[in-house]
Amino acid sequence: MSDNKGVRRVNEDLARERANCSFDVREITFLLDGGENNTITRKKIEDFTLTDELLSDKVPDECLSPKEKYENAVRKSCLFGKLVKDKLLEFGGLETFGPNSFVLRRIADAFFKEISPLLLHLGMFVPTILGQCTAEQQSEWLPRALSMQVIGTYAQTELGHGTFIRGLETTATYDPETEEFVLHSPTLSSFKWWAGGLGKTVNHCIVVAQLHTKGQCHGTHPFIVQIRDLETHQPLPGIKVGEIGPKLGFNTADNGFLGFDKYRIPRMNMMMKNAQILKDGTYVKLDRHGKMTYGTMVFIRVMVVNEVAFNLAKAATIAVRYSAVRRQSEKKPGEPEPQILDYVTQQHKLFICIATAHALQLTSDWLWRTFSGVVTDIKHGKTDSLPEFHALSSCLKAISTSDAALLIEQCRHSCGGHGYMMSSNLPLIYSFVTATRTYEGDYTVLLLQTARFLIKAWEQAEAGKPLTPTVSYLTKYFKDGRVPWDSTSEGIVNAAYGVAAGKISACVKSIRNRVKTGLSYEDAWDLTTVQLVAAAEAHCRAVICDVYRSEAVRLTEKSSPNVRAVMRQLTTLYLHYWALERIGDLLRYSAVSEEDVVALQQKYEELLALIRPDAVGLVDAFDIRDEILNSTLGAYDGRVYERLMEEALKSPLNAEPVNRSFHMYLKPLMQGKL
Numbered sequence: 001m002s003d004n005k006g007v008r009r010v011n012e013d014l015a016r017e018r019a020n021c022s023f024d025v026r027e028i029t030f031l032l033d034g035g036e037n038n039t040i041t042r043k044k045i046e047d048f049t050l051t052d053e054l055l056s057d058k059v060p061d062e063c064l065s066p067k068e069k070y071e072n073a074v075r076k077s078c079l080f081g082k083l084v085k086d087k088l089l090e091f092g093g094l095e096t097f098g099p100n101s102f103v104l105r106r107i108a109d110a111f112f113k114e115i116s117p118l119l120l121h122l123g124m125f126v127p128t129i130l131g132q133c134t135a136e137q138q139s140e141w142l143p144r145a146l147s148m149q150v151i152g153t154y155a156q157t158e159l160g161h162g163t164f165i166r167g168l169e170t171t172a173t174y175d176p177e178t179e180e181f182v183l184h185s186p187t188l189s190s191f192k193w194w195a196g197g198l199g200k201t202v203n204h205c206i207v208v209a210q211l212h213t214k215g216q217c218h219g220t221h222p223f224i225v226q227i228r229d230l231e232t233h234q235p236l237p238g239i240k241v242g243e244i245g246p247k248l249g250f251n252t253a254d255n256g257f258l259g260f261d262k263y264r265i266p267r268m269n270m271m272m273k274n275a276q277i278l279k280d281g282t283y284v285k286l287d288r289h290g291k292m293t294y295g296t297m298v299f300i301r302v303m304v305v306n307e308v309a310f311n312l313a314k315a316a317t318i319a320v321r322y323s324a325v326r327r328q329s330e331k332k333p334g335e336p337e338p339q340i341l342d343y344v345t346q347q348h349k350l351f352i353c354i355a356t357a358h359a360l361q362l363t364s365d366w367l368w369r370t371f372s373g374v375v376t377d378i379k380h381g382k383t384d385s386l387p388e389f390h391a392l393s394s395c396l397k398a399i400s401t402s403d404a405a406l407l408i409e410q411c412r413h414s415c416g417g418h419g420y421m422m423s424s425n426l427p428l429i430y431s432f433v434t435a436t437r438t439y440e441g442d443y444t445v446l447l448l449q450t451a452r453f454l455i456k457a458w459e460q461a462e463a464g465k466p467l468t469p470t471v472s473y474l475t476k477y478f479k480d481g482r483v484p485w486d487s488t489s490e491g492i493v494n495a496a497y498g499v500a501a502g503k504i505s506a507c508v509k510s511i512r513n514r515v516k517t518g519l520s521y522e523d524a525w526d527l528t529t530v531q532l533v534a535a536a537e538a539h540c541r542a543v544i545c546d547v548y549r550s551e552a553v554r555l556t557e558k559s560s561p562n563v564r565a566v567m568r569q570l571t572t573l574y575l576h577y578w579a580l581e582r583i584g585d586l587l588r589y590s591a592v593s594e595e596d597v598v599a600l601q602q603k604y605e606e607l608l609a610l611i612r613p614d615a616v617g618l619v620d621a622f623d624i625r626d627e628i629l630n631s632t633l634g635a636y637d638g639r640v641y642e643r644l645m646e647e648a649l650k651s652p653l654n655a656e657p658v659n660r661s662f663h664m665y666l667k668p669l670m671q672g673k674l
């Protein structure tokens with residue numbers, strides 16, 4: 001579907017693909033948007049936000065200097081921020097920042113090829129105020145933050161520590177005399193490092209620091225800290241702040257560093273929902289669970305699953321449309337060059353990207369609903385569901401970001417040389433998504449968090465105790481022996497759970513055997529971490545396969561037969577792909593036979609052929625507007641070569657026929673005068 005305005009002649013191959021598509025593209029768009037009404041609202045918002053006047057960039061962003069790029073990003077952020085403030089709240093007020101904030105995120109991509117310097121303001125500063133402040137503090141900070149009088153970020157990571165939060169060195173020492181906290185950076189490694197927008201943009205930030213009072217340290221807590229003057233924007237006395245320099249991506253996010261020299265903030269600037277300091281310096285802990293101050297990280301991990309699903313959908317749209325337009329080589333001598341989409345290897349590279357985008361999107365919707373339940377529980381003082389949710393969100397964040405980054409890179413490979421052009425947008429999509437594997441909790445570290453939970457769950461199963469929903473399968477597989485094999489979708493999901501259970505069991509055995517040799521539990525755990533990461537990955541894959549399969553069935557119950565058929569083909573393709581990828585595990589833990597493996601491969605190849613005629617329709621159904629795709633290769637009309645040339649001509653190097661370096665260096669070199 002496209003209502004893109006001003007679309008010129010569509011490439012003939014793309015037009016033919018669309019004519020041959022077996023289903024009504026709009027139907028799948030509605031499914032992915034969560035209903036027709038959501039699609040209508042999204043399109044309305046897109047229509048009045050994505051105007052040429054706001055978006056036009058005479059020189060491509062990637063041709064600007066770092067400083068110009070940043071300034072352009074600030075300009076657009078302010079325009080975008082004003083738009084959100086003035087207009088978008090009409091579409092549901094603050095509620096817009098619930099699931100509908102995904103629409104805002106989507107539109108933001110039309111404004112920023114990289115990142116808005118204000119992303120962390122809306123993405124982390126505001127959510128932390130909501131999650132970590134008392135009602136009284138919220139009434140002070142939230143209106144100022146939402147009206148952008150106060151612009152903030154989230155400064156937790158330091159030069160010396162990111163993963164190990166308990167190891168952070170910045171101190172916040174309470175002084176009862178003045179009722180203030182004294183923030184201090186005692187070492188170079190204690191300097192805050194990385195916070196987005198900190199380098200040049202924000203005037204406030206949330207600082208995570210070790211709280212000291214009455215001579216005792218109570219661990220890390222969040223504080224709201226003003227770092228720049230609201231009028232002059234100069235850093236305040238006692239603050240050392242700057243930008244950390246060029247990175248693989250995120251280059252318009254002005255990630256920054258920050259150090260404190262005995263810098264004072266009022267007592268009430270400690271975010272006091274989960275712990276308080278009384279005027280006399282008494283520490284009062286309100287968090288019965290103990291990790292409630294990590295709440296913003298959990299929230300962002302949930303958001304990130306959706307974020308990477310959307311970015312993978314963008315990459316798949318670009319690569320599939322390009323593959324329908326691009327013709328190369330010959331299959332049989334003398335025949336016309338085929339569309340590269342007709343190569344089975346190309347289908348193998350790309351259809352898994354479409355299926356994974358669906359799998360992650362549906363899993364993310366399910367995760368969001370589960371998260372809402374946990375938040376409601378917490379509001380009622382119940383924190384029992386938190387350990388399971390932490391384990392679930394950690395592994396889903398790790399696997400979704402890692403899979404998406406690998407598959408986006410695969411989309412780039414599938415576009416050959418042109419995929420390497422910045423104007424294809426694939427390099428920027430990749431550089432953005434590959435960072436998600438690291439920030440908000442590194443891949444390995446988060447999988448090891450899930451593994452802790454899985455090992456405990458296994459021990460509970462052994463003791464005959466009840467298990468929480470996402471690990472209840474362990475009871476079923478709590479026995480030695482191989483899982484029966486059955487090649488239906490349900491059978492493959494069961495086998496995936498069987499593999500996870502087998503791997504968890506192997507980890508438990510390994511740890512126990514090592515402990516028996518006299519090692520401490522910690523050492524035995526450490527030596528088993530390669531297996532533990534693999535077990536957590538297997539668990540997570542089983543969950544994604546299960547949720548994707550069951551959600552796709554549920555969502556398409558009322559769909560037309562053709563939509564149901566193509567959605568079924570995609571889920572089956574996904575399950576077969578992962579069964580084949582993990583065939584070694586299946587041979588080890590299930591009763592799959594050699595003939596079954598041959599049948600799996602054959603079915604997988606049949607599915608590629610079945611999906612082929614609908615591939616362009618499937619990416620059209622993501623309904624990502626050209627302004628948001630930002631790609632010479634992926635635009636709806638398929639005018640790939642024209643766009644590549646148009647963009648090339650915008651290069652500043654083409655502004656003059658001869659560059660001055662010819663006269664300065666080349667000519668002297670040619671004439672032996674250098």
Ligand SMILES: CCCCC/C=C\C/C=C\C/C=C\C/C=C\CCCC(=O)SCCNC(=O)CCNC(=O)[C@H](O)C(C)(C)COP(=O)(O)OP(=O)(O)OC[C@H]1O[C@@H](n2cnc3c(N)ncnc32)[C@H](O)[C@@H]1OP(=O)(O)O
Binds near residue numbers: 157307445
């Ligand atoms: C235009 C519209 C805008 C709207 C925006 C919307 C969307 C945008 C979406 C996304 C983009 C947003 C922003 C993106 C840009 C960049 C953002 C980057 C920001 C950052 O990058 S910001 C820094 C994040 N930095 C980390 O992410 C550090 C990772 N490091 C940790 O997270 C911890 O350090 C850990 C967990 C490794 C160890 O922590 P530890 O040492 O204290 O704990 P320990 O290992 O001892 O565990 C003791 C017991 O606590 C349990 N436990 C731990 N954590 C828990 C939790 N969260 N909940 C419940 N239980 C938890 C354990 O499971 C265990 O349980 P048990 O004992 O039962 O096993």
Ligand SMILES: Cc1cc2nc3c(=O)[nH]c(=O)nc-3n(C[C@H](O)[C@H](O)[C@H](O)COP(=O)(O)OP(=O)(O)OC[C@H]3O[C@@H](n4cnc5c(N)ncnc54)[C@H](O)[C@@H]3O)c2cc1C
Binds near residue numbers: 120163164194439443
């Ligand atoms: C683009 C980007 C934006 C960011 N934005 C912010 C921000 O706005 N605010 C903020 O506070 N932070 C931010 N960060 C920091 C980010 O959260 C951290 O980089 C991340 O949590 C990883 O921590 P680290 O850098 O300390 O990695 P390290 O922990 O040093 O990891 C290095 C390696 O050691 C391994 N490792 C570490 N610990 C263990 C362990 N226990 N077991 C096994 N292996 C281990 C890791 O797996 C990894 O391979 C950002 C980072 C990036 C890249």
